[in-house]
Amino acid sequence: MPKFFLKFTTVLSLLVFFHIAESHGAAKSFYGNQFANVITTDSSYNSYTLEIFRDAGLDSAGLDPIVFQKAITGFYNLQFDGFSSNSNVLTVIDFDKESCTKRLFLIDIVNRKLLLNTWVAHGRNSGDDKPEHFSNVVNSNESSIGFYLTGEAYLGKNGRSMRLDGLDEGFNDNARNRAIVLHGADYVNQETIDNLGRLGRSWGCPAVPSELSNTIIDITTNKSVMYINYSQDDYNSQYLDIKTASLVARQKSGFLASI
Template sequence: MRNSTAAKVWGRRGLLIALAAFAAGCQLRADELGGVSTKLPVTTHRAALASPPAPATIPDSLALTPIPLLAEVPDTLRQAIQQLHAALGPEAADLRPEVLEQACVGYLTLHPTGRIERAGLLAVADMDLPNTTPRLWVLDLRNGRVLHHSLVAHGEGSGKLRATRFSNLEKSACTSLGFYRTAGTYEGIHGYSRRIEGLDKGQNANAFDRYVVLHAADYASPKYIQQHGRLGYSRGCPALPPEQFKEIIASVRVGSMLLISGPGLASRWLDGRAAGKRFLARGWE
């Protein structure tokens, strides 16, 4: 009798654990809905069913990782990026010049390839900053303006206060570094969401298949920080505050560029020489 009772208790407990793991995911594929037929993805990963990743090996701290200046960036472009940073004003005070340089060089290198169709706009997230800091910016390059500045969450597998581990693997629950092209929007369980396509093979090329998207999350809000001392975690999505997500998602419409920067970023698009030639020919156009 005791064994039978214990089995029932553990059976119920196992079911509750499985349901909790299922609900924790950032997105769920439409083909996993048990017969529900829809062409639109419903936001929550199958990675939610994966085992928790190993804890980050880098100690959690507020010490940011130094970023070397990119090679072969012409002085004219570097000065233009410095002038842009100054023009962006106080809202860009926490946007490190080295991260802005990465974003601008990538934008200038990518735009003429046709992968980025929207000129004069870029979004950049510095995941090396603590998640209590607004670390996402949407920038108007032509007019030197910050269009949006907000908090953004990183993946559960990437670390605690700061993101220290990054992965392109489907079951990693990690944020993926690199350059992205924004794709279409849809209505999922998180509401209005936008797909993003990774442009860096080996770093973020699986993002679209992982259903890593821009969406709203209560755990990405100032209120959550007040209650818990930090943001919560996604399953790899750059999740946004409920108060700002609609405007941000609408502004980075199809064909815009997003850079998710962090320790270990390496990209073929960080080509200082190519970016310099493009800037001399077309400026930020």
């Protein structure tokens, strides 16, 4: 195919994208537990995201495909809104799973690769082995669900840590005021599981194994997307808008090959 034609079609597709994006404007839909039904209505986007899921080996790692599709939908929405500058990496934490399972998934979306899968603790007042209660309130000692952008790394009482900014109003947007950060903890390991039948618990922070905290922070710091999942009936987010995510995904290499 002639080079000039390829350039023309690329420019044309971008013009169409920005025209649709501009007209799309603030018409985002808020989705929660109905997300699983809605995503199947866009068969091409559904196929594309499931292909990434399979290529990254996330099924064998134990991540639920719907949880991944929620996370990557938010990932694309945040790219569309210009919030995410670390555009390769997506962190998924699935609090539908017990703490003794490795429920943190660090994924390179562009290269379709699972970078790391490990344990992560929840807040002490959210529950025992499996969290059931979540809060956005200072001093609640509970975890908060929803979409986050990672912030800056710093040295604190738990060693090198990373601040988090919650993006879902009413669910986690008080995270910075609550000092909800990602940090390492010596109670997040197999020994603790063997002794207690579960991980230790934090004061609401997603605490990870001490030996992995620096690696996770180095990869994810400064405006990468983190999604903390829990199947809570009243949870909804503007970042679960499938139409917006589909607009972004259609500009990615490999989209047409997956449908």
